[in-house]
Amino acid sequence: MEVDVAIAGGGPFGLMLAIELGRRGVRTLLCDAKESTAFNPQANATQARTMEYFRRLGFADEIRRSGLPGDHPTDIAYFTRYATHELGRFRLPPSGRARAMVSSNEGPWSASEAPHRISQKFVEPVLLRHARAAGPVEVRFLWRLDGFADKGDHVACDFASVDGGQAQHVRARYLVGADGARSAVRKAIGATLQGEYGEKRDFMGGRMYAIYLHCPGFYAETGIEPAWMHWTVNRERRALMAAVDGKGDYAFHTQLRPDEDEDKITDADARALFHQACGREIDCTILSHMGWTAGHSLVADRMRRGRVFIGGDAAHLFTPTGGLGYNTAVEDAVNLGWKLAATLAGQGGAALLDSYDFERRKAALRNTAYARGFADSVGNFLPKPGLEDDTAEGARLRAEAGAYLEDHARREFNIPGVTFGTRYDGSPVLPAPDGPIPEDAANVFVPSGLPGGRAPHWWLGEGQSLFDRFGFDWTLLRLDGQGGAGIIAEAQARGLSLTVADPGVPELRALYGANLALIRPDQIIAWRGDRSGDAAAVWDRVLGL
Secondary structure (H helix, E strand, O other), rough: EEEEEEEEOHHHHHHHHHHHHHOOOEEEEEEEOOOOOOOOOOOOOOHHHHHHHHHOOOOOOHHHOOOOOOOOOOOEEEOOOOOOOOOEEOOOHHHHHHHHHHHOOOOOOOOOOOOOOOHHHHHHHHHHHHHHHOOOOEEEEEEEEEEEOOOOEEEEEEEEEOOOOOOOEEEEEEEEEEOOOOHHHHHHHHEEEEEEOOOOOOOOOOOEEEEEOOOOOOEEEEEEEEEEEEEEEEOOOEEEEEEEOOOOOEEEEEEEOOOOOHHOOOOOHHHHHHHHHHOOOOOOOOEEEEEEEOEEEEEOOOOOOEEEEEOOOHHEEEOOOOHHHHHHHHHHHHHHHHHHHHHOOOOOOHHHHHHHHHHHHHHHHHHHHHHHHHHHHHHHOOOOOOOOOOHHHHHHHHHHHHHHHHHHHHHHOOOOHHHHHHOOOOOOOOOOOOOOOOOOOOOOOOOOOOOEEOOOOOOOOOOHHHHHHHHOOOOEOEEEEEEEEHHHHHHHHOOOOOOEEEEOOOOHHHHHHOOEEEEOOOOOOEEEEOOOOOOOHHHHHHHHO
């Protein structure tokens, strides 16, 4: 079997990459050893930037119809135990009202899409449907990658069905390891994860336990106001629990004590862990349970060797504070997809594929650092003795804890800078900065027309985003409504797909800082200028030639 790209692994990174490749006509084979998409909730937050990429592909509304219902609160609430004392609450709008947060052209949250609280288990089936519909893409579950060899002009891959009944030799132009935290592809290319592994904290560090449970009476039994994230802070059972579907399914995570053996935890034990966090016995059904390790802040020292690439959890591991792991994986796929397609079409040079490693490692190092900071902030907060006491001192301690935790929630869950502020300065396919590089701050985002970052967003009226004017591949924004003839002619000569957009908004000229802005397929500004100048040199740079 011959394909352009073989993908080992069918999580969000692998599926998103298959969509990006398939829609560009790239022959793609994706194999995953699992039976199907994820059953357990796993990631539970889709950031606004990821939703913008889903909008770009045409299925953001489909994603938004799954997950938490549009009227379900998305608050982050903290308790001593769920049925006793509420410590604090950071209020956020439900999905149905979240669009108002991004609908202005002012402020840090101007975006084509709002974030959405949806479990990865609901995202993956949508991605799978669109991958299978994305042109020349074949998806096989219950198939694994047994081995491969980079032959210089192709990668010889051996796939086999997990029952050992079938084998398939595949000749691929490129191989991508999307095979998760224990990635065999990462190990085979000699890449190693570097950073912090299993960093110990009072919470969100070391041995954790995940319980997927059904508890339709949770709010009635506890008497608490519904939320999206429910945290407990006490000296016996620290936990967090995310609402999965708004109908009684929850993803519950707790820190294991030294005397608790994850291999011996039964359904009854899992129920007891939940009851400890509740402070009383509440009827529930255990759907699944398993151990995992928090405290990771790890990034591979390389994401490419020759014709073999890695991305997603194979390339970086997060403690899930801030919800950055899955969202970073989606950005990996969008970045790599167009670069592989351009190279396969003979349009890109050697530096284009090199830039994937540079840009996405830089982003992963940044994002894991943010996630680690959030984990330190909440995980190293120690509940004081007497916090649960029904005394005046207990009330004082609860007020003190609530103030800290509400402030923490603002810092972890109101993060436009993290969401939109990834920059690729220094990449081999970007020009040298022609202005001051914006400050990278979690809770502040100032849009910039400087090449290397996300294109500034603007609403054009009647619900149309500036990003809706962008093409699937390259876009030339003409902010004075004219010019760019050299850029356009050179794109035509090279057979590039270039959309020319004249938004007719005078304010955008000042926002972008030039009359012309060349936007990459991943909505990153590649170049800006008042005239086309040496158009051939511009394209040579941004295509890695």
